[in-house]
Amino acid sequence: MSSDAVGTTSPISSAHVEVARLGRGLSTLLRITRMNLRHPRQVAFAFGSTIVAAILQILIPQLLGRAVDQTQIVIRGGVMGTAAEQTLWTTALLLLAVSALRGLCTMAQNYFAEAVGHHVAYELRLACYDKIQRLSFSFHDRVHSGDLITLGMLDLDGVRTYFSTALVRLLLLTMLIGIGAYTMISTDPVLGVVALSFVPFVAWRSSVTQLRLRATWLELQERLSLLSRVMEENLAGIRVVRAFSAQAYEMLKFDRASKNALDLAHDQVDVYVPNTSAMTLSFFFALGLVLLIGCNKLIAGEIRVGTLTTFLAFMTILQMPVRQVGLMVNAFARASTCGSRIFGLLDQDITIRDAPGARAIEISGGTLRFDNVSFSYSGTGNSAVLKNITFEARRGETIAIVGPPGSGKSTMAHLIPRFYDVTGGTITLDGQDIRGVTLATLRKAIVVVQQDAFLFTTTIENNIAYGDPWAKEQRIERASESAQLHNYILGLPAGYETVVGERGVSLSGGQRQRLTIARTMMLRPSIVVFDDSTAAIDAATEQRIRATIRRLAKDRVTIVIAHRLNSLMHADQILFVDNGEIVERGTHQELLAKRGRYKALYDLQLRSGDDIVIAYRGAP
Numbered sequence: 001m002s003s004d005a006v007g008t009t010s011p012i013s014s015a016h017v018e019v020a021r022l023g024r025g026l027s028t029l030l031r032i033t034r035m036n037l038r039h040p041r042q043v044a045f046a047f048g049s050t051i052v053a054a055i056l057q058i059l060i061p062q063l064l065g066r067a068v069d070q071t072q073i074v075i076r077g078g079v080m081g082t083a084a085e086q087t088l089w090t091t092a093l094l095l096l097a098v099s100a101l102r103g104l105c106t107m108a109q110n111y112f113a114e115a116v117g118h119h120v121a122y123e124l125r126l127a128c129y130d131k132i133q134r135l136s137f138s139f140h141d142r143v144h145s146g147d148l149i150t151l152g153m154l155d156l157d158g159v160r161t162y163f164s165t166a167l168v169r170l171l172l173l174t175m176l177i178g179i180g181a182y183t184m185i186s187t188d189p190v191l192g193v194v195a196l197s198f199v200p201f202v203a204w205r206s207s208v209t210q211l212r213l214r215a216t217w218l219e220l221q222e223r224l225s226l227l228s229r230v231m232e233e234n235l236a237g238i239r240v241v242r243a244f245s246a247q248a249y250e251m252l253k254f255d256r257a258s259k260n261a262l263d264l265a266h267d268q269v270d271v272y273v274p275n276t277s278a279m280t281l282s283f284f285f286a287l288g289l290v291l292l293i294g295c296n297k298l299i300a301g302e303i304r305v306g307t308l309t310t311f312l313a314f315m316t317i318l319q320m321p322v323r324q325v326g327l328m329v330n331a332f333a334r335a336s337t338c339g340s341r342i343f344g345l346l347d348q349d350i351t352i353r354d355a356p357g358a359r360a361i362e363i364s365g366g367t368l369r370f371d372n373v374s375f376s377y378s379g380t381g382n383s384a385v386l387k388n389i390t391f392e393a394r395r396g397e398t399i400a401i402v403g404p405p406g407s408g409k410s411t412m413a414h415l416i417p418r419f420y421d422v423t424g425g426t427i428t429l430d431g432q433d434i435r436g437v438t439l440a441t442l443r444k445a446i447v448v449v450q451q452d453a454f455l456f457t458t459t460i461e462n463n464i465a466y467g468d469p470w471a472k473e474q475r476i477e478r479a480s481e482s483a484q485l486h487n488y489i490l491g492l493p494a495g496y497e498t499v500v501g502e503r504g505v506s507l508s509g510g511q512r513q514r515l516t517i518a519r520t521m522m523l524r525p526s527i528v529v530f531d532d533s534t535a536a537i538d539a540a541t542e543q544r545i546r547a548t549i550r551r552l553a554k555d556r557v558t559i560v561i562a563h564r565l566n567s568l569m570h571a572d573q574i575l576f577v578d579n580g581e582i583v584e585r586g587t588h589q590e591l592l593a594k595r596g597r598y599k600a601l602y603d604l605q606l607r608s609g610d611d612i613v614i615a616y617r618g619a620p
C-alpha cells in the first residue's frame with residue numbers, strides 16, 4: 001500500500017511530488033510556447049503591438065495631468081493664459097491621437113494573439129484526431145469517448161487561449177505595472193507608494209480567486225463530462241430505455257448529475273462575489289488615501305493639480321490590469337493542465353503499428369494459420385481469453401467457429417487484422433507473420449464484418465463504397481446485389497442516394513447488416529470474417545446471403561462465427577470453442593459422429609423453442 005493510501009506521506013516525498021508536478025507543468029507550458037513560436041510573424045506583431053499599446057496607455061495619465069495644469073493657466077488668463085490655450089489644444093489633440101492609436105494597437109494585439117491561438121488549436125485538433133484514428137483498440141477500450149470529446153473541446157480551448165490570456169497579458173501587465181510604478185514613485189515617492197498600495201492586495205486576491213475558481217472549474221468540467229456521458233448513453237440506448245419504461249430512472253440519474261454541477265456553480269459564486277468586493281474596496285480605499293494625502297500636498301504647494309490628476313488617472317488605468325493578474329495566473333495554470341492532458345494523448349504509445357522494416361503483405365496461396373495462439377486483454381499470461389489455438393485455413397475453405405457466449409470467438413476474429421496483438425504464438429498469412437507486414441495492406445486483405453452494423457450518416461452509395469470511394473457504380477450495385485439489398489434500395493425514392501445513419505432513413509437490423517456485407521464485398525479481401533453478422537437477418541434472407549457468401553468463398557478464406565448451426569454446417573472445418581480453447585474440431589458429419597458438445601447443440605437446435613445456452617452447458 002502506498003504511503004498516500006495510509007495517510008502517512010512524508011513532507012519530503014510530498015515535496016518531491018510537488019516538484020515533479022511543477023516540472024511537468026513547466027515543460028508543458030514550454031511545449032505550448034514552442035508551438036506558438038512556430039508562427040513567428042504573428043507572434044512578433046502581437047508582442048510589438050502590445051508594447052506600443054502599453055507605452056501609449058502610460059502616456060495618457062501624463063497628458064491628462066498636463067492638460068489640467070494648462071487649463072488652470074488658461075483660467076488665470078493674461079499673456080501666459082493665451083499661450084497656454086494654444087498648448088492645451090495641442091495636448092488635447094495629442095491625447096485624442098494617443099487614445100486612438102492605443103485602440104488600434106490593442107486591436108492588432110488581440111487580432112494577432114487570437115490568430116496564434118487559433119492556429120495552435122487547429123494544429124493540435126488535427127494531431128489529436130489523427131492520433132485517435134491510429135491508437136490501438138486497447139486504448140479505446142479504456143478511454144470513454146465522452147472524455148475524448150471533452151478533451152477536444154474544453155482542453156483545446158485552454159491551450160488556445162494561452163498565448164492571448166497568459167503570454168501577451170504577462171507582457172502587457174509587466175510593462176504597465178513596471179513603467180507605471182516607476183513613473184509614479186519617481187514623481188512623488190510617498191504618493192507613489194500609497195497609489196500602488198492596492199496592487200499587491202488585488203493581485204494576490206485575484207490570483208487566489210482565480211486559482212480557487214480553477215479548482216472548482218476542473219471539478220465542474222469532470223461533472224459536466226459525467227453529465228454528457230449520461231446523456232450520450234441515454235441517447236445511444238434510447239430504445240432500451242423506452243422498452244424498459246426506465247424514463248423516470250434515467251431522469252433521476254440525469255437530475256443527480258445536473259444537481260452536482262449546480263452545487264459547484266454555487267460554490268464558484270461563493271468564491272467570486274466576496275473576493276471581487278474586497279478588491280474593489282481596497283482600490284477605492286487607496287484612491288481615497290491618494291486624494292487625502294494629495295490634497296494636503298497640493299495645499300502645501302508640494303505638487304500641482306496636474307500631478308494629482310496624473311496619479312488618479314494612473315490608478316484608474318492600473319486597476320483593470322492588476323485585477324487581471326488572476327486571470328493571467330489562471331491562464332497559465334489552465335494551459336498547463338489542459339496541455340498536459342492533450343500531450344498525454346498525443347504521447348500515447350501506439351501499441352499496434354508497423355514494425356520497423358514492415359513490408360506490404362504478399363498474397364499467393366492465401367493460407368491463414370493460427371499457431372499455438374494465446375491472448376489476454378490485459379497483455380499478461382494471466383486471465384487468458386484464448387489458449388493454444390491452432391488451425392489452418394486455405395484459399396476456398398470456410399472455417400466456422402461456434403461456442404458459448406464469451407468463449408473467445410470474436411476475439412479470435414479480432415486478432416487476424418491485428419485489432420489486438422497475440423500474447424503468445426503466431427498468426428501467419430502465406431507464411432508471413434502478420435506482425436511483420438504493414439497494417440494498411442493487412443487490413444485491406446482481411447475484413448471483419450462486425451456484429452453491430454455501423455453506418456455513416458451519408459448516402460447508401462457512399463456507405464457501400466466506404467473502402468473504395470472511387471468505385472464504379474456497377475461494382476457498387478453488384479456488391480449490393482450479392483448482399484440481397486439491390487432491389488430494396490431501388491424501391492427507395494432516392495435509391496442509392498438515400499441518406500442513412502443517425503439523421504437519415506432508418507434501416508432494419510437485417511438491412512443494416514446486408515449493407516455492411518455489401519461494403520465488405522467491395523474490398524475483395526483474401527480473408528473475410530463474418531462475426532455473427534447474419535444474426536439479425538430473417539432465415540429466408542440469411543439463406544440467400546449464405547449462398548452468396550459460399551459463391552464468394554471460392555477464392556478466399558471465409559471464417560464464419562455464428563450461433564445458428566445452419567449458418568455453418570456447410571463449413572470445411574468447424575471449431576467448437578469453449579473457455580478460449582478449441583475443444584472439438586471437424587466437419588459437420590465428423591462432429592455429429594463424435595457425439596460431443598457440437599452434437600448436443602445440434603440436437604437442441606433441431607428441437608425448436610429450446611434455449612441455445614442450455615445446450616452449451618449440457619455437454620455429455
Ligand SMILES: Nc1ncnc2c1ncn2[C@@H]1O[C@H](COP(=O)(O)OP(=O)(O)OP(=O)(O)O)[C@@H](O)[C@H]1O
Nearest residue numbers: 141377385403404405406407408409410411412532
Ligand atoms: N475489449 C475487451 N476487453 C477486455 N475483455 C474483453 C474485451 N472484449 C471481450 N472481452 C472478454 O473476453 C472474453 C471473450 O469475449 P468474446 O467477445 O471474444 O466472446 P464471444 O465468444 O465472441 O462471445 P459472443 O458469442 O457473446 O459474441 C469474454 O470474457 C469477454 O468478457
